[in-house]
Amino acid sequence: MKVPVINSDGSQIHWIDINDISNVQRQKNDIVVHTNNGTFYQITALDDWKLLLGTTFIRIDSGILVRKDVIKEFDSKLQVVHLKDGSMLSVARPRIPLVKEAIEETNAK
Known part of the structure; x- marks a missing residue:
């Protein structure tokens, strides 16, 4: 299964396979998703959903x-x-x- 995430500057949406996720952490108001290919953020802002949709x-x-x-x-x-x-x-x-x-x-x- 793949999940949508955004890159650190919020400019791109990526679909990552859950098997590529090494850990997920809460950092202040963000959910941070760590993979071997980098660090991404859970889509929580409406602007990010607009970009995705x-x-x-x-x-x-x-x-x-x-x-x-x-x-x-x-x-x-x-x-x-x-x-x-x-x-x-x-x-x-x-x-x-x-x-x-x-x-x-x-x-x-």
Whole structure:
């Protein structure tokens, strides 16, 4: 099994085999993964998840990433997106144009 980790400067995501891990340590707020090929960090920040998930996901609020194709509609009165599974998520005001663009992009396919 492989797990995603980031390199020490946070610029790249690597998939490492669990058999290559020699030890895992907590250092302050980080989980540090040591291998024979170097030291990596567990993906814990939303920015790192965004990097991993790519352009199919958008940030709709400071703590929320959502896959574009699961957005059903945007409710401007409540300032939320309704997802295809029936759930709702809040949208930050500066992210509204991005959400509307994602809906148009998905509907155009």
